[in-house]
Structures are given as structure tokens and as C-alpha cells.
Amino acid sequence: MQIGVLYVDDEVNNLNSFKAAFRRDFNIHTAQSAREGRKILEAEEIGVIITDQRMPGETGIEFLESILPVYPDTIRILLTG
Numbered sequence: 001m002q003i004g005v006l007y008v009d010d011e012v013n014n015l016n017s018f019k020a021a022f023r024r025d026f027n028i029h030t031a032q033s034a035r036e037g038r039k040i041l042e043a044e045e046i047g048v049i050i051t052d053q054r055m056p057g058e059t060g061i062e063f064l065e066s067i068l069p070v071y072p073d074t075i076r077i078l079l080t081g
Contacts, residue, residue, distance in 0.1 A: 002025070002026050002027040003026050003027065003047040003048060004026070004027045004029065004044055004045050004046040004047050004048070005022065005026045005027065005028050005029065005046065005047070005048045005049075005050065006029045006030075006031065006037055006040055006041065006044075006046045006048070006049045006050070007019075007028065007029070007030050007031070007050045007051070008030075008031045008032075008033070008034060008036070008037040008049070008050070008051040008052065008055070008060070008063065009030075009032070009051070009052040009055070009079075010032055010033065010052065010055045010056060011052070012032065014052070015030040015031075015032070016030075018030070018050075026048075027044075029044055029046065033055065033056075033057060033058070034051075034055065034057065034058040034062070034063035034066075035057075035058075037049070037051070037063060038066075038067065041067060041070075041071060046071070046074060047074060047075060048074065048075045048076075048077065049064070049067070049071075049074055049075070049076050049077070050077045050079060051063055051064060051076075051077070051078060051079065052079050052080075053078055053079060053080045053081075054080075054081065060078050060079070060080075061078065064076045064078065
């Protein structure tokens with residue numbers, strides 16, 4: 001069984017490139033916003049969350065802080081420019 005990875009970024013090109021590069025080794029889920037990311041977390045088994053820091057509406061840090069109480073064991077990675 002492949003590990004579920006969620007990548008949250010408002011840049012569609014980044015999401016598409018990431019999915020193309022890692023889809024053979026991981027079960028990749030992508031979201032263009034923190035809100036979309038939460039919906040995926042509720043529906044899928046995710047082991048790793050990768051998020052961009054700069055996104056409209058909610059930063060990557062805010063997103064990761066908000067999900068920490070519900071998903072404390074999930075690996076969290078923050079991308080910054």
C-alpha cells in the first residue's frame with residue numbers, strides 16, 4: 001500500500017509537476033487551498049502533508065497549526081521561497 005501524500009499549493013503548475021514526479025511511488029492528493037486540503041484529510045488516509053507557506057487566505061503555517069490537534073502523527077513539511 002502506498003503512503004498518502006497531500007500537497008497544498010495555490011500554484012497549479014507546482015501541483016501538477018509534483019503529482020507527475022511522485023505518483024508512481026506515493027498516493028498523491030493535491031489541493032489549491034487549505035480548505036480543499038482539509039476536505040481531503042477528512043476523506044483520505046494521509047501520512048505526509050506538504051504545503052506552501054504563501055497562499056491567499058491562509059498561510060501554510062496557519063494550515064499546519066490548525067490540523068495539528070486532529071492529525072498529530074502526520075509528517076508535516078512547509079515549503080518556503
